[in-house]
Amino acid sequence: MDDSLLALLESMQLIRAFEEKAGMMYGLRKIGGFCHLYTGQEAVAVGAVSVLDLGRDYVLTGYRDHGHALALGMDPGAIMAELFGKATGVSRGKGGSMHLFDPAKRMLGGNGIVGAQIPVATGVALAQAYRGDGGVTLCFFGDGAFHQGALHESLNLAKVWSLPIVYVVENNQWGMGTNWKRVSSEEDFTLTVAGYGMKGLSCDGMDLASVRGALREAVDRARTAREPCLVEARTYRYKGHSMSDPQKYRSRDDVEEYRKRDPIDALKGRMTDSGELTEARWAEIAARVDAKVEAAVAFAEASPEPASGELYTDVYSSPRAAG
Amino acid sequence: MSVITYREALGRALDEEMARDGRVFLMGEEVGEYDGAYKVSKGLLAKYGPDRVRDTPIAELGFTGAGVGAAIAGLRPVVEWMTHNFALLAMDQVINEAAKMRYMSGGQLSVPIVFRGPNGPAEYLASQHSQSFASFWAHVPGLKVLAPSTPADAYGLLKSAIRDDDPVVFLESEMMYGWKGEVSDQEFLVPFGKAAVARPGRDLTIISFSKPARAALEAADALAGRGIEAEVLDLRSIRPLDEAALYESVRRTGRCVVVDESWPFASVGSHVAYLVSRECFDRLDAPVALVSGEDVPMPYNHALELAAQPLAAKIEAAALRALYREV
Numbered sequence: 041m042d043d044s045l046l047a048l049l050e051s052m053q054l055i056r057a058f059e060e061k062a063g064m065m066y067g068l069r070k071i072g073g074f075c076h077l078y079t080g081q082e083a084v085a086v087g088a089v090s091v092l093d094l095g096r097d098y099v100l101t102g103y104r105d106h107g108h109a110l111a112l113g114m115d116p117g118a119i120m121a122e123l124f125g126k127a128t129g130v131s132r133g134k135g136g137s138m139h140l141f142d143p144a145k146r147m148l149g150g151n152g153i154v155g156a157q158i159p160v161a162t163g164v165a166l167a168q169a170y171r172g173d174g175g176v177t178l179c180f181f182g183d184g185a186f187h188q189g190a191l192h193e194s195l196n197l198a199k200v201w202s203l204p205i206v207y208v209v210e211n212n213q214w215g216m217g218t219n220w221k222r223v224s225s226e227e228d229f230t231l232t233v234a235g236y237g238m239k240g241l242s243c244d245g246m247d248l249a250s251v252r253g254a255l256r257e258a259v260d261r262a263r264t265a266r267e268p269c270l271v272e273a274r275t276y277r278y279k280g281h282s283m284s285d286p287q288k289y290r291s292r293d294d295v296e297e298y299r300k301r302d303p304i305d306a307l308k309g310r311m312t313d314s315g316e317l318t319e320a321r322w323a324e325i326a327a328r329v330d331a332k333v334e335a336a337v338a339f340a341e342a343s344p345e346p347a348s349g350e351l352y353t354d355v356y357s358s359p360r361a362a363g
Numbered sequence: 364m365s366v367i368t369y370r371e372a373l374g375r376a377l378d379e380e381m382a383r384d385g386r387v388f389l390m391g392e393e394v395g396e397y398d399g400a401y402k403v404s405k406g407l408l409a410k411y412g413p414d415r416v417r418d419t420p421i422a423e424l425g426f427t428g429a430g431v432g433a434a435i436a437g438l439r440p441v442v443e444w445m446t447h448n449f450a451l452l453a454m455d456q457v458i459n460e461a462a463k464m465r466y467m468s469g470g471q472l473s474v475p476i477v478f479r480g481p482n483g484p485a486e487y488l489a490s491q492h493s494q495s496f497a498s499f500w501a502h503v504p505g506l507k508v509l510a511p512s513t514p515a516d517a518y519g520l521l522k523s524a525i526r527d528d529d530p531v532v533f534l535e536s537e538m539m540y541g542w543k544g545e546v547s548d549q550e551f552l553v554p555f556g557k558a559a560v561a562r563p564g565r566d567l568t569i570i571s572f573s574k575p576a577r578a579a580l581e582a583a584d585a586l587a588g589r590g591i592e593a594e595v596l597d598l599r600s601i602r603p604l605d606e607a608a609l610y611e612s613v614r615r616t617g618r619c620v621v622v623d624e625s626w627p628f629a630s631v632g633s634h635v636a637y638l639v640s641r642e643c644f645d646r647l648d649a650p651v652a653l654v655s656g657e658d659v660p661m662p663y664n665h666a667l668e669l670a671a672q673p674l675a676a677k678i679e680a681a682a683l684r685a686l687y688r689e690v
């Protein structure tokens with residue numbers, strides 16, 4: 041258990057360091073467009089993915105997808121190359137930050153349209169149920185997405201079809217500049233889903249153990265009893281919505297309050313207190329993570345741009361279909 | 364005269380129309396407390412309050428449809444879509460409800476509503492966020508579709524749209540919001556269905572609308588360097604379409620290039636090219652050309668993304684071909 045917890049701590053730190061570097065690279069204009077960083081929310085992706093069976097489960101998410109991709113073990117170099125728009129990127133430079141895909145690593149995508157991954161994920165769970173392969177689908181989305189019709193239609197489908205899916209609402213409390221309370225008729229999302237006859241679980245998204253506990257229960261239910269489930273992870277995003285957000289809607293103090301409960305610091309503290317982690321061991325982890333991130337940037341830098349002919353590849357299964 | 368941005372021109376139009384008519388209100392994601400995702404509605408919440416500048420949840424189908432309902436019940440809503448990409452979620456309400464209410468009620472209902480927001484590719488936003496839907500909306504009888512490319516036209520057409528008794532889809536662009544232009548300090552309206560001559564010329568006609576109208580002007584500049592005088596027509600209004608102006612120009616120049624950033628298959632551009640080909644057939648000295656967005660989803664990589672768009676160099680090349688000149 042010791043080792044695996046250390047591995048999860050390292051995974052969270054990798055996301056943190058990767059995102060901080062991505063923010064810098066954006067500042068240097070190596071990355072363009074919308075880039076939504078995941079800092080603050082690391083415990084959710086890492087904790088949730090840690091209870092999956094990556095031989096048969098799948099993950100889908102929105103545009104804030106770097107954290108989920110890294111937690112699934114996707115190659116940081118290929119992710120960074122995607123952000124740089126390079127041919128070696130996970131989506132060959134065609135998707136960018138919001139559209140990271142890697143089916144071999146069980147990642148069926150980052151999606152740019154708020155809530156659009158929710159019906160799609162529901163369909164992935166349908167395929168798993170249809171084949172009876174025992175797989176479970178994890179579908180991540182934000183508090184803002186909770187109010188899309190796509191979610192409500194999907195919850196009902198998942199329930200009436202008994203699909204093996206876990207919906208994870210990462211309630212970081214802000215959908216762009218809108219606090220979730222201002223747009224939610226019911227602030228407790230677990231109560232909303234109760235109306236669909238669906239189990240809802242809450243957890244502290246700043247606490248890895250809490251996330252793992254709730255997700256383990258939810259994934260077990262989905263896998264063994266074919267009971268779809270919703271988990272609300274209360275969390276916080278440290279950075280603006282995307283790189284262009286002046287964040288006038290919240291104060292620095294609000295962010296600082298949450299930073300005091302930083303999920304990485306908290307886990308580090310707990311593991312140090314219990315003797316599972318030493319300063320030296322942490323220094324080793326941090327150095328390894330930094331080296332990985334540096335290597336990712338170097339790989340992205342050195343990678344070629346896609347060839348101009350790539351514009352017309354992968355529109356259809358066969359080039360001739362274009363007609 | 365003041366030089367203001369496209370964004371400010373839209374904001375001024377909204378402000379004036381809200382002041383003029385208490386039935387006019389704005390709703391959409393982040394239009395109020397955030398002052399607009401692209402700051403078009405800046406200051407309006409402070410001035411008009413939350414009933415008239417209404418923040419919505421992220422629920423395009425719901426709030427767009429609620430706008431349609433408010434319109435048939437006597438209000439004059441302006442619905443802001445954060446971008447037209449997200450309006451796809453609301454298409455049923457626009458096409459099956461807003462566009463058909465008057466017709467299927469036998470003329471008993473009016474739907475005075477404006478749906479507006481940025482359309483078309485910006486930069487580095489990849490395929491789900493970089494699409495031009497002009498053709499989708501223009502396809503539908505019952506909708507009016509406007510696509511101004513200058514601050515003055517944005518101002519004058521938005522005011523006309525808000526006063527109109529039919530549903531209007533208004534196409535803006537993230538890239539155009541910062542564009543500057545002269546706008547009269549006096550109030551004015553721009554009528555629907557009138558194309559603008561953005562640049563007069565005698566050798567060929569370039570027809571465009573929205574953001575690519577500027578690329579068309581750049582191409583005309585480059586052509587002028589080669590001694591070719593291109594006339595550039597900016598449609599401004601796609602539906603109704605100023606067919607007369609197009610035919611008059613092309614009959615005079617004998618050559619035509621149509622520029623549209625949408626995909627080429629069944630687009631506004633392809634339709635205009637068809638109309639011009641049919642109506643000016645006996646006066647054309649070359650086939651009508653269409654310079655469109657490439658027929659692919661938008662890639663993220665910047666070089667590919669630029670290659671996918673109808674930029675000035677492509678328009679210039681198409682014009683030279685229409686003149687049987689070396690490209």
Ligand SMILES: Cc1ncc(C[n+]2csc(CCOP(=O)(O)OP(=O)(O)O)c2C)c(N)n1
Nearest residue numbers: 104152153154182183184185214215216449
């Ligand atoms: C259908 C749709 N509407 C609007 C947007 C623009 N948009 C992108 S992210 C976002 C906020 C989403 O907030 P939330 O679901 O809470 O997720 P978070 O960004 O906090 O992770 C909005 C409005 C979009 N991409 N898609």
